[in-house]
Structure formats: C-alpha cells, structure tokens
Amino acid sequence: MTQTMTANQPTPEGKSRRAIEVRGLCKSFGDNDVLRGVDFYVNEGQVVCVIGPSGSGKSTLLRCVNRLEEPTSGTVLVEGVDICDEETDLDQVRSRIGMVFQQFNLFPHMTVMRNLTIAQQRVKKRSRSEAKKIAMANLEKVGLAEKADAYPAHLSGGQQQRVAIARALSMDPDMMLFDEPTSALDPELVGDVLDVMRNLAAEGMTMMVVTHEMGFAREVGDRLVFMDGGVIVEEGDPTEVLTNPQHERTQKFLSKVL
Amino acid sequence: MKRRTKKKLNQWLLYAALLAVVVALGFVADWSAIRQNFLDPEAFKAMWPEIVTVGAKNTVIYTVVSFVGGLILALVLALMKLSPVGPYRWLATTYIEFFRGLPALLVIIGFVLVVPIAFNYRFPAGAAGGAVAALVVVSAAYMAETLRAGIQAVPKGQEEAARSLGMSPARTMFSVTIPQAIRVVIPPLTNEFVLLLKDTSLITAVGAAAGSRELLAVARDGLVETASGTPLLMAAVMYLVITLPLTQLVAWLERRQGKSR
DSSP: OHHHHHHHHOOOOSOOOOEEEEEEEEEETTTTTEEEEEEEEEETTEEEEOOOOOTTTHHHHHHHTSSSSSEEEEEEEEETETSSSSSSSSSHTTTEEEOOOOTOOTTTTSOOHHHHHHHHHHTSSOOHHHHHHHHHHHHTTHHHHHHGTTTTTHHHHHHHHHHHHHHHHOOSEEEEEEETTTSSSOOHHHHHHHHHHHHHTTTTTEEEOOSSSSHHHHHHEEEEEEEETEEEEEEEEEHHHHHHHHHHHHHHHHHHHH | HHHHHHHHHHHHHHHHHHHHHHHHHHSSSHHHHHHHHOOHHHHHHHHHHHIIIIIIHHHHHHHHHHHHHOOOOOOOHHHHTOOHHHHHHHHHHHHHHHHHHSSHHHHHHHHIIIIIHEEEEEEOOOOHHHHHHHHHHHHHHHHHHHHHHHHSSOOHHHHHHHHTOOOOHHHHIIIIIHHHHHHHHHHHHHHHHHHHHHHHGGGGGGGGOOGOOOHHHHHHHHHHHSSSHHHHHHHHHHHHHHHHHHHHHHHHHHHHHHHHH
C-alpha cells in the first residue's frame, strides 16, 4: 500500500524517486578488482535483493552505498546527493541510512537500550526521554521489549540481530541496508529475523538486501539482482530470475544453491 | 604399576635433596649476624614511622602522578600513531622509539641536571619534580604502545556500526572504541603501574630534599645511619605491601569483567 503511494507521489524531476543510484562504480583492493563498473538503483519504497557467489562484490557494493568502502571510481547518489562529494556531510547522510551487519556489531559494553539511544542522543540530538521512547517502540516492533536492560552477550544471535535492526530503525532512516543479515545465524533463528524484515518491507521501507535467502528474495523482493565477478549479470523480477534465469552464470549459481 | 612406583621414588628423592640443602644452609648460616643485619629492633625504631610517612607516602605520590600524567600523554601519542595524517604518525613513532630505547635513569638524570640549565627552567618541587616529569615522559612511551594495541584490538565492525549510525570519528573513538579498549588494556597497564612504582626508586640517584625522598632513598639513608640492613628489608616489605594487593585487585577485576561479557 504505502509502497504504491510513495511511488505515485509527484516528483519535481522524476529523479527523487531513486533512493539509491549507483553509476559506473568500480572498487579495487590493490590488484583485486572487486567491482568493475556497476550500475544499480533502488527506488523509494522498493525492496531490492542482491545475490551472487561469495567474492562477487555484492557486499562491497552495499558498503559503498554509505561509503564504508571508498569507491575507486564512479558515482553513488543517495536521495540525489553525491556521497563522495567533499561538500556532502557524510555523517548526516549516514544517519538517514540504516545499516545491518552480518555480525550484528552491537556495542557489547552498553545495554540494549543504550545501544538504541546513544546515536539518537549524540547524532540526532534527541532528549534522553524521547530517545528512550523511540527505542522502546522499536524494541516492541522487533519483539524484544523485555530485553531493554540486557547486555548483548546475553542474547541469542537472532535476538542480537533484531536489536541491531531496532537500533538502525531508531534513527528514523529513509532506507535500510542489510549485509547478509541471517548468514551468521543458526538455522532455527533465521525465521524471526526474516519476519522482522518482512514486516518492514510491508510498511514500505526502502531496502537493499544482500542475502542468500532465495525464499525471502522471491517473496518480499521487488527486484532481484544477480552479481558475479564484480558486475551485475542479470536482474529483474525475483520469481522470473529465480525460475527462468537467462544467463548461463545465473543458471549455474542457482542450480547450486536451490 | 612399576612406572608409577619409579615416578614416586623420583619425587621423594627430590624432596629429600631440597630438605638436605635447607638443613645445610641452616647450619652454615650465622644466625646472629643475620638477625643483627636485617632484624635489628634499634634500627627499626630509628626508621619508624619516617619510612612510611615520608618514604612510602612519596613513592605512592610519585607513582600516581607519573602514571596519570603518562597515561594522558600516552593517549595523545596512541591517537597520533593511529592518525591518518602522516606527520603525526612519524612524530609519535619517533617519540616512542626514542624514549623506549633509553634507560629511565638516564632520562631522569637528564631532566634533573640538564634540562634546568639548558632551558633555564626550574621544575616545581625541585629534583623530585624533574624526576617525576622524566618518568611521565618515559612511561608515556610504553603506555602509548599498549593503548594503541588495545584500540586496534577492538573489532573493525564496532567502528563501522558507529559510523553508519552517523557518529563522527571522534565520537566513535570516545564512546565506542576506547571503552572497549580499556578492558583489553587494564592488565598490561597495571603491570606498567607496578613497573613505574619500582622505577620511582631511581629517583634516589638524583638526591631529593629530605622531605621529598621516596622509599628507597629513606631506606638507603637509614642504612648509612644505623649501619644495619634492617631499613632495606623494611623498604622491601613496604614495596610488596603496595604491589601485591594491586596485582590481586587486577586479577579480581578481570574475573568480574569476564562475567559481564
């Protein structure tokens, strides 16, 4: 619902519908060319899943979007703002992009509540009570309100990842980046995390998800992107790509994972 | 079965040998001379309570001041060493390598005798002040490396998570990285504190005023006055009284932290 509404909103140049736009992105680590000219976009309200074998550059692409990785060349526009521009306030842009890591990366020396409030207070300059209120609402959303005073070490992996999602949501981001959010989890804990992500998508959140969960990609994704060797090999409707892959490399990869 | 008996026999032989050595030493030793030289009640009375009120007190003050000063300077050096700005890194590296490569006693003598003349500057509290400044400078070089290692031991993902929430590099350092580095760094820093405590005895070499003598200086003066080793033994006991609880405290802190992880 929300998704169609966002997409239909009148836009001045028709450009601002692009939440993320990547053009000709290249990234090398020394002699290793990880990304070799990637053109990629995510529209507002869209869920785009990125799949591919390990080393295909999919995580690097995602990490370039909030400049955790410095692009070697090419452009990355977030809501039309060039994040590599010297003039851009990178911290300000980042506070609008929620990021969820494979390894959760909760702050182990802080309680769950503090994990959720510190950036709200320090970056968004919210008052302590306001930050706590928002944090609590987001903890309820991921079903972990009773863990507010626990330390991350006392939570299961699945719970930690849901807290990490709540932490990102507490900044009221315009979009969320997920970097293999379920890859470090025991199989029985994956479902809870995917449920949270499914609900987010239903609310109309703009999402870029690097994942190995083909079921999730098919069910929730608006578009599926298959990467290999630092380029996008194939993209399109998830069901279409998964059931009827056109490219040989896509066929080979899917035959291995499905 | 046979092997076990053999092992047991070997063990008893070792105990017997140790006992024989102790007994032999007991016979050979001149007990009255030992008592006179290390456990002389007259010498003890002459030293008490000066050895505590002056010696131990000053040792603790010098140690704490050099440690706190050294730690602050070390943090600056560690951050410089991790800086993306080349000249900061080179400067920090040069400083650390320079002062780690010199004997502490040389630096102390340099600060007390040469710096006041060369820079026309008088340290507050005289020779003791100069010596403490030297200990700050030297200990900072050691602690900077410890802090740098501690900061680098914090997983990269922590910094990435903080930065992706929009925190600035400085905010990330002080709210996320350093609090976690402290855990890693407490044991080596305590070790440094104990080393520093013992290094304050080097101040004896530059001769502080009577009221600002530290433990070893008081004991050495006592050694000359009473012609007995008793003051030295008293000083030794006092050093241990300070250092042993400290190492125990750290062991306890580590255990407690281990739980909250």
